[in-house]
Amino acid sequence: MPLYLDPDALHTFRDLNQGPGAMLDLIGAMAFRAAGTAQRLGLFEVVAAGPMSAAALAGKLGVPEQPLTVLLDALTGFGYLERTGEQYAAGPAASPWLDRNAGGGFAPALAVWHDLIGELWTGLEHAVRTGRPREPYYPWLERRPGTLRDFQTMLAGLAWMLAPAVVKAAPPVRGSLLDIGGGHAIYSLAFCRAAADLTATVVDLPGALEQGRAHVADAGLADRVRLVPGDLADPIEGRHDAVLLFNVVHGLDPSANADLFERVFAALRPGGVVLVLEPFADPPAGTGGHDAAFLGGFSLNLAATQGGRLYAFDEVAGWASAAGLTGLERLALDAPSTDELLVARREAQ
Template sequence: MPIDLPADEAEAFRSGHAPAPMLDLVGLMAAHAVRAGWELGLFDALGKGPLTTWELAAATRSDPAGIEQLANLLHATGYLRWDDGRHANSPAAGTWLRRDSPNCYGHVLSLWHTMIEELWTGLPEAVREGRPRGGFYTWLAAQPELRATFQNLQRGLAGWLAEEVVALTGLPADATSLLDLGGGHGLYSEAYCTAYPALHATVVDSVRLVSGHQRVTGRAADLLTGSLDDGHDVVLLFNVLHGFPSADAARLVARAARALRQDGLLLVLETTASDRAGAAERAFTAGFSVNLWHTQNGRVYPERQIEEWIAGAGCALRERHELTRSATHTLFAAVKGAS
């Protein structure tokens, strides 16, 4: 967590009179400390009440001297506070780092910490030579716990956004067939089928989906080379394009358009670098884009680029919605063959 700097110190760092990279160094230390605390169950132990160093060491089955050093850093970076001489969670830690909290962020931090630590090696050379490392999904497949965390995060995001997305874009009244390219978990397809009783959905991804919804079926295929049926009323490309190089992303939009019937509806949902987002969200989105580039040769694409791909695929943009539930997500709705 960023240090709560007094105004004069903050100004010194902003103006260049103090070394701004020092704050990044402290942030790096804090990230390691928070992950260690998370893995030790430190924040869960303090969720039951304030503890002395010895009590905290016993609760986490740790060495008292080691716990003292770790706790000192967590105090200095705002994750712990003192309560009558005992360690206690700060409001931020109590809300975001306890496993029993509905807002628990520890799994997110653990996943990103590992990705950056293991996959961002060679970043200077990749930038210099224009050759990203790649291999993200191969790396992820070899780590079952992180893969489960990644998949849960995808499902969590879809579960949060699906209601708004479905409400924003009305489907054609006679729609019966939806194709969901790269839909993975199938939650968006399930949400549309629930809202439209006549609709049947097919989710195409590298791994075949087994859905509990009776009108949602899965099929395993490569998104760029696998065969796709055509004549669909609706095609979804939700949070997919950013994982591909630009040429392949354009090809994927074109394939999605070809799978539509004339006047069919193409829906594209993507992370975008929106000015509506707060400073922290904008910074995270920039880092997310670096990670996409280095590990998948993708990136967060500008809205105008996505609109050009849609137009090039023979579809006319009908609507563009900036989601209220996520300031960094934009939904594009386009009609095939419309002028």
């Protein structure tokens, strides 16, 4: 959003006894909702074809011209569109990031966060007052195939980016890998590509596995990566040499995490390893600016919608140690991310 506070504006806000930071946040909230609405209408794909009048856009989108024009003008102010005379074109905040036809990288994230904040964050106050989400995220998501698809696409995009660094930082993994909450299966596929003798089992909710099925088929690794619908609270089947808990711990409350680590320990062969991938509540030194602000908001989202939160490395290490795991390590990734790896081992007998 092309907004900043110049010194004159700052003085005006102060003279009017108005909070400049909160005012910018208000405009940001309006811009976010307007962009999410435009996305749902399919505007960003249509304007990508070139400048168009409001009448032409209304015809293409199948909505009345007058209210659409109000939206178009607001989006122009927010930087999502540019207006020359009567013609609207994609602006710097939209192009190419939000055009799905051009592989716009932020389109799935905008769709997911728009639905999350528009629907589930209406329960934020309830969650803060009671310590419990009013409506839990994952069952809500399984009932929304479009949002679920966008959610897994968003995670898969991050996983494509991080997987090489994760495999490089992790100890070598051989034998049998269990990927709990592994949905899109990108991490299991990356570990399997790195070790020819590895087979993987990805356990996740049924809808979440749909993309995993497609990725496994595309990779031609259906004989080595098995997708098993299930709940992570269920007993863990089989014995494994490695278990991935990637971005799963932050969705659970402390007692569910303690229980999960105990079951993971029992499912590990002696000498096996647990890998936890998380942004920790105590991120690497130097994490600041928008990264730190996003982590705070992300943790609030977890509390509001899942009954989890971001945990400090030592909290996660505590559940691992209490379950009997040893040899704990904290490993940074060679990637532009606040995610880090926790490695814990079941001693070889």
